[in-house]
Amino acid sequence: MIRGWENLRNWVSAEKNLELQRRLTPEAFKWKHSPQSGLLWNADPYLDVLRKEFLKSPDCNWFNQTELEFVQRSIQKKQRNVHNRWRGAIAVITILIVLLFATWRGQRRATIGQMLASTQTSESLLQGGQLTFDALLNSIRAANLSKQFRWKPSPQDQAEVVRNLRKAVYGVREVQRLEGFPGTVAEMFWQGDRFYVVTIEDRQTVTVWDAETRQDFALALPEADAEQVEMSPDRTRMAIASDDGTVRLWNWQQDTQATVEYKPHGNSEDSYVYQMQFSPSGRLLVTKGSDEFRIWNVVGNQVQFPNLQRQQLQGRLVGVGFTPEGEMLRVFQTNEERPDEGNVTIAQLVDSSGKWLNQLEMPLPGNIDQVDFSPDGDRIILYSGSETTFYSSVLEWHWKDNSGGNPYEQLFATNSLAFSSDGSLRATSGFDVGAVRLRRNSSIETEEFEAHQSEVANIAANADGSQLATESTDGTVRLWSLEPLPLSSQPLADSVQTVAFQPNSDQLVFQTTDRILHWHSGVESKEAPALFNTMQFSPDGQTLAAIAEDGTLHLMDAVGNPLMDAADNPLDFRNAESKFDSESNLAFSPNSKQIAVLVADEWNLEQPRPPRKLATVDVASGNVTNQNVGFGSIKQIAWRSIDHRIVLAVSGAFNWLQDVEGESGGDYSIRLWDIESNRQFAAPLKAGVRSTITSLSFDQSGNLMASADEINRIKLTYLDGTSMTEFQLEEDSIQTIILSPDGSKMATIAENGTATLWQIGDFDQLISQGCDRLRDYLQNPELTRRDRSLCNNVPPAEPAKTN
Template sequence: PEKKDLVEEVIERFTNARLLVNGVDADGNPYVEPAHDALVRGWQKLLEWKQDDEENLLLQRRLTPAAVEWNSQQQAKFLWHANPRLDLLKKVLNSENNWLNQVEAEFVRRSIARKSFNTRRNWGVAIAVMLGLGTGLVFSLIGQRDALIGQIKADRQAAEANLELSQELEASLASLRAAKSIKTEWILQLLKPNYELVNKVTVTLRTMVYKTREINQWNGKIVPKIGNNISLNSKGELMLAETNKNGNITLHNLSQNNYVQLEEHKGVIDSGIAFSRDGSLIATADQAGKIRLWNLEGNKITEFFTEFSDKKLGRYSPTLVFSKDGKQLAIVELYFTGSLGFRMIDTISLWDLSGDKPRRKQPSQNFESYKGIGFDANNQLVVAHTDLGGRSSDLHLSEFLSGKKLAVFKRNFEGFESTNLIFSSNGKQLIMFDRLAALDNQYWHENIPAINFTPSGNQIFYKKDSGIIGIANLDGRSLFEFKAQQGRITQIAFSLNGELLASAGTDDTIHLWNLIEKQLIKVPDQRAIQKSNIFGTVSNSINSVFKKEDHLFGSLYVRNSSGKLLFKTDSKKQNPYDAYSLSSDGTLLAALDSDSVHLWDSSGRHLLKFKAYENESIDNNKIMELKFSDDSSLLVIEQCDSIDYSIGDCTPFKYFQLETLDELILRGCNWVRDYLENNPNVEESDRHLCDNVNK
């Protein structure tokens, strides 16, 4: 009513001003219109109103008859639930400037409700269809997977049958088909086959590889024992450099579980290997006196000879030390003089690595009373030595290049072995002979053990013979300790940020520790986990292996916990085995005699015999033990004292790494490759069996 009165007042005023005129149409209905069209065209404000509401006016002209028709028919088909203008009308309905009348407003509400209902119904139908299709797809995939697994089982059984008939070629093709299907069929990558099937296929392929005459030889890796060269690179990854009897070096990235070979050596010396502080460079020295620099990818960067590498000098024992910035390399070379070779001299040289090729910074210096070297906080090489004239046994620290005397520590150091000098970041303290020393008062703290500084330099790390590592204040007060190794610690390495610590010990294990969280970080390499976690008991279903001394003297019988005989070996050995072990999955039995390792499969078939020792020195007073790792990937020979043997505490002597399924496929393919490529009678499905297997 208020708006009606206002409209009538406006019309009256406009009419009195002769801007509007009143009239009646043919049906007798009153109307109002502008007195002249020019008034409309010239009235700018009215034009703006008209333009602003033009869309609404057009919409209203279409909406009104539709709403009236729906109101009279009351049927859903007249609603605007499918009209694209419904969203705009919904905004009008919910706005303050709602120009809809009662019928139009109800029409819009019913249209919105109908659209919502249809949307829910359509989604329900769509979901039902998708579920139906998805279920069908899943069942289809499962069906394909089951069919493929059935084919794999058939191929494996065919391989086993051909092995029994000594038809090695047919057995090879069938076992390779089964193994390749497991490794390459996409559906089995999506829907994994069970472990039992993969295990059986691996056993069959391994049996084929080991039983085939042309390829019946040990091809697993002989894992070298852990040396004393570990490092943490700039990424915090654990690196290990190992030497073998041929003088080659294997560089392991234990965090990534891969390795590269550093070739070209002639008798690498264990002491002649060093990592740079950030772990990005490796320096090596061989018995010919050649120094080589390598990157972590195993690429040789440069090489050079030192002047004191003459073979006539007899025993040659170099020590390599990088500066903290990795731009210098100090080399300490030990050799003997005199006709009887009883006089020992250490020669020190310093090399600049920042140029295109290494450059000696100044002539080498000889030290008959050398005790150690190290780089200070300013990357200056410092040498520790007793009095060169032999007048006292005090320890002198001098800068190598300038000869400047830095400190003298008053004590008898004559009988001490050589040491690394480790300087704190502030240059006020250093560590030598595993003890803390102060440079300002030139005092060596015999009662404060230390092996390195924390990054801040305000605390120290120390170790104990029992395998414990601790952190202490500079006054020696311990803050906390943790058990790092089961035996004596032989080497420790720190990451650049000081958050990670790697330790190696006489128990032949390497551990990686997070010092911030005080937690052990598991490293993929088997040997980097505590021995108690590596070599455990076998599974519950197969847990007893023993010798039966009857007419099959020396044969091995395998029984389960109930005493049921599972299998026995077919060997008629005249002498008993020294040791034996069953893999945790029950697929391999290993036995050790005086010089060889024997392998049998779970049916008792003898697979392989290979040399257990290659020029290693065997202590006849030791008891030899044989064990599989928990995942059956490693076989270890252990040496045990009689006392240790009774409590199961033995020292690993030699490791053998068994071949993976991929490696077995490679060996099998290498044997049948020529046959597949050149024999015209090969089925087309088999001809490309090994195409994507690298030679």
Template sequence: MAISIGLVIMIGLTIVAENARRYAVEQRHLAIKSEIDALNALAWADLSTHNQLGALFASVKATKHLKQSGIFTAKFVSAEDQATLNNTHENLKEVMLNINEVNCIHQAHNDTVQAIDFSPDGQQIVSIGSDGKVKIWQRNGSLLHSFDNLGGRGRDVNFSRQGKLFATILANGTIHLWDITQGRLIRSWQHIGDGMTLHFTPAGDRLISGGADRKIRIWNLQGQLLDTLEGHQAAISEITVSSNEQWLASASFDNTVKIWRLADGQLLQTLKGHEDRVYSVDFNSENNRLATASADNTAKLWRFTDNQWQLETTLTAHTNWVYTVHFNPGGKTVATAGADNTVRLWNHDGILLKTFYNDPLARAGIKDVAFDPRGEMIATANVDKTIRFYNLEGSLIEILQGHLSGLKDVTFSPNGELIASVSHDKSYPLKLWRSDGSLLRNVESAVGLRSVEFSPDSQFFVASGYDGQIYLWRSNGELERHWQAHEFTVKKVTFSPEGSLLVSTSSDETIKLWTMQGQLVATLTGHEEGVNDIAFSPNGEFLASASADKTVKLWRRDSTLINTLSGHEDWVNSVTFSPDGRYLISASSDHTVKLWAVADGQLVKTFQGHEDWVWQAAMSPDGKKIASVSSDGTVKLWNVETGQLLSSLTEHEGWVRALSFSPNGKRLATAGADRTIILWDLESVEQFRPASSDMELDAHFVKGCQWLKNYLNANSEPFISPEDKKLCD
């Protein structure tokens, strides 16, 4: 009996112990999950406020905790754990798709970082701050040298093009000449008056300074004064010299820029146009353009033509003073930055290409911007004491900006060299872009355009008009011809595969075939409402049409109706053939994408996941993916074979109307209501598909850590704790 009682007690104690153990494990699991959820919330908040490195840090940390939580190794995953897993991956994917900031040195100086410059080989950076310190950094953000107690507040820094020397100027007018190879001061002398700016001549044998005394002084490197230029009515804020040493340009608080002949100091021209202080000036590498930045919230581009500098365009996106402007080494891109805490990149035609946002919680202001010599990176000197680095190459997305209203269509040329887009813009609704995202040409049209398509040889492009006409252009932008095709809006027009015919659709419920000369070949009728889209099969034998009558119709080229595909519950907005011609892909306002067999018209698969109208869907050139765009603001990628959603991309703001795969299938162009075209690097996007194994989660973690490496090494407490510095070990 005693043994039985003892056994009962033992069993009871064992049960209690096991329950306690399970409770402890459960509580630990809940604690880890809570921390992961908190990190995910922080990452999303940081991403929403453009704190890119903060968002990546939180996402990588959440991923590490997720790996340690054992969710992937559990036999059963609860709905709550699955949600945490999905959120963690989605945050990391979103950050990696959007991130450009590769490093931030949080406490670079003890006060405002006034100026920054890359060495000619791009391996070192010199900064100067209001704290009176000059610092030399490695490209990865590691500090090499710090020169303290220079006797005044720092103003400007500049490298000689030969790379051995750099110079600094203090607010008290002291000029220092430094040898970077030895990390030592060579000599000092006085500008005579408060100093603001200095610049080496391209040959590196002279140094030019300017300041509050309104004078420009030219020195040899021994500190001997060679010449003094006078003419400004207020402080001189920046000086630059053309690469051919023909001109010296000076920016001033008197609202002007002056152009001087460097050889003899003669004033050649005064540029007027800014309405407030001019802070910055820079020549492009070809010496035929000049950029200026001002406290009137604008930057201006000037062009040398007819033997004088003339205003070409005004850049107006900034919302506060523009402190700095610089051309990239190739002279095709302009960077501006200022008190609104943004860096903006423009092409030399004045089209805004990209905007980088500093952390909005930081004190407002970017004082200087520098391109590295290869044009792969920019560094910023900031009021919040930081130096930030932004990557210009290898981004997962490229954003094309220039349209003034929502886009209707976008397409790659078959040779992959051009992109065409149409929008609601009144003057230039059609734009041609190079494949690198730079604007090639604005195409003028007096009427609104709805769609655009290239000919198979890429020598022509055709657009459909809201006025019922078809417009045919040569690829150089020359209008070849136009003709009245339909009574109402032409919804779509496209070429036959061999390029001898055009086919158009309209709100008038008809489909029409045309010669390239605009002669009507045939009219196809049968739809009961407007026809939204049309596509030729790859072999040119068939046509497929999509209609507001909720059907897709398959036709022979001779106008014979073969089949009517029913199954959608709302308008069918687009239809296209698979690359091998065996399938049709349709997109509908019923929120779905459908895959149909051409041979018998049977429905093969329905792709569900969009939450609003699906405007367009297409299969990738390799036949493995389908991309779709929707009014729900997303771009979705699907696995054709399994129907699985691969990625949901949310970088557009508002509905997404059109898409086009590049001929090689490596990129996807999407266009929408936010007036932008986004070029997606699909190989990179695919790397961030939802992780389905511990191995894939490890791969995502490694990619995030590779990006964070320099950031973790360059910072310490209170910004990065000793424990967090080991985050990726």
């Protein structure tokens, strides 16, 4: 039976081979007589069967010579074709990968280009003083583009985006933009915290608009041509002057019609009202006609004539105002002809009884055309020389100033001016298209920014001077915040000696006066080998350097363990020539391999003063290199990561070549000197700051500086002098200020050892803060769809908290 099955299987196999041979033989001989590759088998399914037969026994099979050669050549052809197809497929895949990479790289370059372009646009606007939503919008756009990368932009590009974003968030002042009002804007005012805009449409309708709700209160004047309005001090009533000289009083929140109307200057052809002003109580309204003033008692509907007292001075009444207590002040113009000076114009001030108070000789000839009084009554604005919009001479007269100095300030070309109700702020415009100048009583400096691209037609300030409203000639109204953006703070600890921030993390370490090192989170406290005056992490975050009170430089790892040398001794460095200055800060090189520190100044009065020296310590070998860096007061060392420069922050007189007498010299500026070129390259704080700097700190890039001064004022300033924010503390004087490497945090230590941690904002926090400012503006339909959706997925920022 078994032999039968075996014979049957051999017979079946022989029959198959015979059938295959009958098909193969004619094809093989045909190829033999006409050897063409096209006659070889390639896709024939029998080729795989023949291949198995050949591979099974190359030397023992039923193929004759011709068949064998045909099969071998067919197998080789098929293998070549398969290899060619694989090579083609691989080539296509490679080309596709290269094309995809090139496309991705091109898109990445294009995105980086858009990101940098938006950053540069924002930076240009900010540097040009255009502190508007446009600058913040471009900055947020760049920040969003930088977050789209799977692989982040270069550290330099990313740092530029973050720096600009922080500058925009803290520098942009615009808080609201209002457009599309019917008619012309006649007045802007605040009532409490609410802001209102008054418009006159077709000279027939006066409307008060609530800026937040857009609710309107309208008064129709079909038979009168309204020209100007004036708000009462409590903002409940409005005086409306028409071109026929009629003045109407309107309680705009309660009445739909004017309650009282009067023609203070009669029915003559020259009865036009040029100027109106309420008394502080709102009971009196002063109006100015062509050449006379009237005082209208709006409660008793009586008219007074302040011109009656002018005979005492033989002059022309040019202005009427009030003190905060309601006493009337009047300004008369008199003229004197002098041999050497010609015609001299004199402004004379008298009180309500005619008593002479003071006088001012005008620096330029010409009539006084208009007079305005500050709310506190201490300053008088005198416009003279022209009846046109741009006055040739505008003076602010400080009439109570009897110091003997110049009692006035020249305001140059001014066509719009506003005071805050408390008199603390003065805002002016007209000297440059779209520009606004701010001056506070507490400062000798004038601040300027560009509010509009076109001329500023109107300015208003709120009661305490924290907000400003401007209107341009195209009718656009913008609200500005004049207060710095507040920082969140939290107490850190008491009895703190020094603080250090670890780069690229939220970790910080501080040492208390008992020599214990404390980590903000996650690391066990431990005792340090000495009491440190300052500590600094390396840029890679792996090394903590500290300088002790005896001038010894200590090196520790990231968790405070001392680093050891080959002999298992702590790595404590001392200067062979002179000890390190225990009051110096420490500055790591960007590669974390070197530390810059000042050498102690051991000069005494009996010797010529030597130059200050800077030591550079090699962390690995301990080698110390000293170099002279000049004469003067060095406040801080910075080793900038952005360009690897070592720069010195100096105050007072400073010289690289010789000693300077009186090095403070009353100069409270901070300037940066590059030790490689021996040149000053930046002045973040100008000499106008009249307060001694007690502590300085820089971020790792060297572009942001934090300073504390003797009056407890904290300032964050960029190298170009732009102020990021500024505030004053009420507690004990600040002894030390420390800025984190990325500029997102700041620590302050008071003289009593109390340490406070301040949140300036990391990248995501800054985006949230910026978006919170922009959300209302992003509803503007004139913006692109992409811009309107910039902040869709951005969570709101946490409100600033101060403990």
